[in-house]
Amino acid sequence: MKSLVAVLTVLAAIIAFWYAACVPMNIKGVLDQVERAGVEVTPATAKERRDRGEIGLVAQNTFAIGDTWVQERPRLPAPHQVAVELWETTVEKKITSKRSLIYHAQVTLSATLLGFAIGTGLGILLAVGIVHSRVMDMSVMPWAIVSQTIPIIALAPMIIVVLYSIGVQGIIPKAVISAYLSFFPVVVGMVKGLRAPDAMQLDLLKTYNANTNQGFWKLRLPSSMPYLFASLKIGIAASLVGAIVGELPTGAVAGLGARLLAGSYYGQTVQIWSALFAAAILAAALVALLGLIEKVVLNRMGVRA
Amino acid sequence: MNMEPTTQAIRPEAAASAPAPANCVIEARNLDLTFQTNDGPVHALKDVSLEINKGDFVSFIGPSGCGKTTFLRCIAALETPTGGSLSVNGMTPDEARRNRAYGYVFQAAGLYPWRTIAKNIKLPLEIMGYSKAEQEKRVNQVLELVELSGFGGKFPWQLSGGMQQRASIARALAFDADILLMDEPFGALDEIVRDHLNEQLLKLWARTNKTIGFVTHSIPEAVYLSTKIVVMSPRPGRIHDVIDSTLPKERPLDIRDSPEFIEIAHRVREGLRAGHGDD
Numbered sequence: 331m332k333s334l335v336a337v338l339t340v341l342a343a344i345i346a347f348w349y350a351a352c353v354p355m356n357i358k359g360v361l362d363q364v365e366r367a368g369v370e371v372t373p374a375t376a377k378e379r380r381d382r383g384e385i386g387l388v389a390q391n392t393f394a395i396g397d398t399w400v401q402e403r404p405r406l407p408a409p410h411q412v413a414v415e416l417w418e419t420t421v422e423k424k425i426t427s428k429r430s431l432i433y434h435a436q437v438t439l440s441a442t443l444l445g446f447a448i449g450t451g452l453g454i455l456l457a458v459g460i461v462h463s464r465v466m467d468m469s470v471m472p473w474a475i476v477s478q479t480i481p482i483i484a485l486a487p488m489i490i491v492v493l494y495s496i497g498v499q500g501i502i503p504k505a506v507i508s509a510y511l512s513f514f515p516v517v518v519g520m521v522k523g524l525r526a527p528d529a530m531q532l533d534l535l536k537t538y539n540a541n542t543n544q545g546f547w548k549l550r551l552p553s554s555m556p557y558l559f560a561s562l563k564i565g566i567a568a569s570l571v572g573a574i575v576g577e578l579p580t581g582a583v584a585g586l587g588a589r590l591l592a593g594s595y596y597g598q599t600v601q602i603w604s605a606l607f608a609a610a611i612l613a614a615a616l617v618a619l620l621g622l623i624e625k626v627v628l629n630r631m632g633v634r635a
Numbered sequence: 636m637n638m639e640p641t642t643q644a645i646r647p648e649a650a651a652s653a654p655a656p657a658n659c660v661i662e663a664r665n666l667d668l669t670f671q672t673n674d675g676p677v678h679a680l681k682d683v684s685l686e687i688n689k690g691d692f693v694s695f696i697g698p699s700g701c702g703k704t705t706f707l708r709c710i711a712a713l714e715t716p717t718g719g720s721l722s723v724n725g726m727t728p729d730e731a732r733r734n735r736a737y738g739y740v741f742q743a744a745g746l747y748p749w750r751t752i753a754k755n756i757k758l759p760l761e762i763m764g765y766s767k768a769e770q771e772k773r774v775n776q777v778l779e780l781v782e783l784s785g786f787g788g789k790f791p792w793q794l795s796g797g798m799q800q801r802a803s804i805a806r807a808l809a810f811d812a813d814i815l816l817m818d819e820p821f822g823a824l825d826e827i828v829r830d831h832l833n834e835q836l837l838k839l840w841a842r843t844n845k846t847i848g849f850v851t852h853s854i855p856e857a858v859y860l861s862t863k864i865v866v867m868s869p870r871p872g873r874i875h876d877v878i879d880s881t882l883p884k885e886r887p888l889d890i891r892d893s894p895e896f897i898e899i900a901h902r903v904r905e906g907l908r909a910g911h912g913d914d
């Protein structure tokens with residue numbers, strides 16, 4: 331109960347700050363608008379207002395504050411505008427409609443999940459190799475680290491172009507970018523997890539004359555589960571980013587990335603923000619889902635609740 | 636730290652050349668072990684010679700750092716001696732390990748937290764390829780042996796420290812090894828639990844007729860349990876004295892008040908003091 335109050339307080343503070351930020355952000359636009367409608371504002375012309383500070387303009391034209399929250403194309407849309415847009419494009423639109431955010435989210439989601447599956451699989455395989463082979467440890471790990479230092483925004487167009495040139499398009503290039511981003515946390519976490527058993531636990535298996543295989547399935551893999559889930563949560567969020575980034579350079583017509591792009595072409599800030607929120611909500615839902623699976627798995631494994 | 640001991644062939648044939656008594660299961664001759672560490676060599680065992688016979692209960696006692704654990708680990712082929720010879724069941728320690736000649740109980744119970752007690756005990760049985768039915772049977776047997784019947788379905792964290800340690804002993808008893816090596820298994824437990832477990836361990840030893848190597852810090856524990864007490868001294872780790880117990884095999888807890896017990900304890904204490912005094 332107490333924590334709920336705390337959470338709600340923080341949320342309220344964020345929203346209040348957001349509304350407050352809308353005022354200076356949008357004031358010039360509002361003043362231009364009302365001036366055209368014949369209302370008297372100070373200073374009187376757009377030219378004079380251009381070099382004025384926003385805060386000063388707000389102070390001189392307090393009557394316009396209310397309008398900063400209801401503009402059609404604000405620089406910064408107010409929370410309720412984003413909420414209304416979200417509501418209209420999810421609940422009120424048919425899922426098949428090109429204007430439905432659910433439709434776009436589902437396009438991005440499928441690329442995310444495919445990329446996540448590829449990235450996770452690849453990450454686990456690499457980790458197993460790294461833990462069992464010194465050669466792989468020394469040859470793969472540096473490349474894995476280097477791969478993550480290249481900005482994805484630079485790499486994504488190249489991946490798409492290269493794949494396009496060999497006839498691969500659609501969901502696959504996006505999934506590849508997703509996988510590229512998500513395999514890394516899985517490798518790192520899984521290597522740590524597979525190496526988690528201490529010397530005593532390994533000695534115990536040695537006294538049983540257990541082979542490497544048995545050591546893997548009976549000790550290393552179960553020990554790595556908490557690490558794996560921590561990595562998966564990072565990985566899925568990275569996958570979503572990858573899928574969205576993968577939609578940007580293609581000028582894709584569907585997906586959350588496409589919505590972001592279209593929104594910025596047409597100055598539809600409300601649309602951009604609602605796509606951003608949709609992405610954030612989607613990421614939160616995916617991470618929460620993984621958290622749930624983690625709970626069930628670790629519970630089954632007898633981990634203390 | 637570099638934990639690799641310098642490798643030098645251990646010579647099992649040396650053990651064979653002067654045949655030990657037929658019932659000798661562990662024989663160490665002039666055993667040496669030097670760890671190469673970053674701070675220079677650590678002479679953990681020097682010139683250790685010892686015979687352990689079938690059915691013996693041998694305790695190793697001495698101040699910490701005197702090589703008790705190292706010696707036990709050599710027997711278990713978890714360390715490789717750098718000199719001398721060591722045979723277990725007439726084989727090299729590593730052959731004996733591969734033949735699953737011993738069960739090892741570590742200082743910490745080391746149960747897998749994701750396995751129930753029964754499943755933990757099944758671990759060696761699964762690895763060694765026992766049938767499902769046999770696994771089931773043995774789990775029940777050893778659980779009864781360590782008085783944990785009914786706790787098979789519990790997870791380790793649901794058990795007290797003493798019960799966890801008993802489960803780890805059960806795990807070492809589940810398969811057919813006639814040697815049991817225990818490294819301060821009751822070190823972390825309080826006196827009362829420890830007394831109880833000592834009593835149980837003696838009963839278990841009498842019933843199973845295993846050969847037991849037991850590391851301890853406690854003089855009463857060593858005297859109460861053992862047929863043979865090996866007093867060790869540190870820097871370098873070596874055997875200071877070997878005391879054959881004159882106590883009967885049947886030992887109620889109050890035997891610890893008998894003059895005989897006190898006398899043996901006295902000799903152990905003297906040995907420890909002398910071992911400590913000369914460094």
Ligand SMILES: Nc1ncnc2c1ncn2[C@@H]1O[C@H](COP(=O)(O)OP(=O)(O)O)[C@@H](O)[C@H]1O
Nearest residue numbers: 638670672677679698699700701702703704705
């Ligand atoms: N793996 C190792 N590497 C380096 N030194 C070790 C290693 N294991 C034990 N030692 C050293 O060997 C000596 C004997 O240790 P140990 O057998 O653990 O003693 P105890 O069990 O009697 O307390 C100590 O000085 C210890 O620091």
Ligand SMILES: [Mg+2]
Nearest residue numbers: 703704705818
């Ligand atoms: Mg020790």
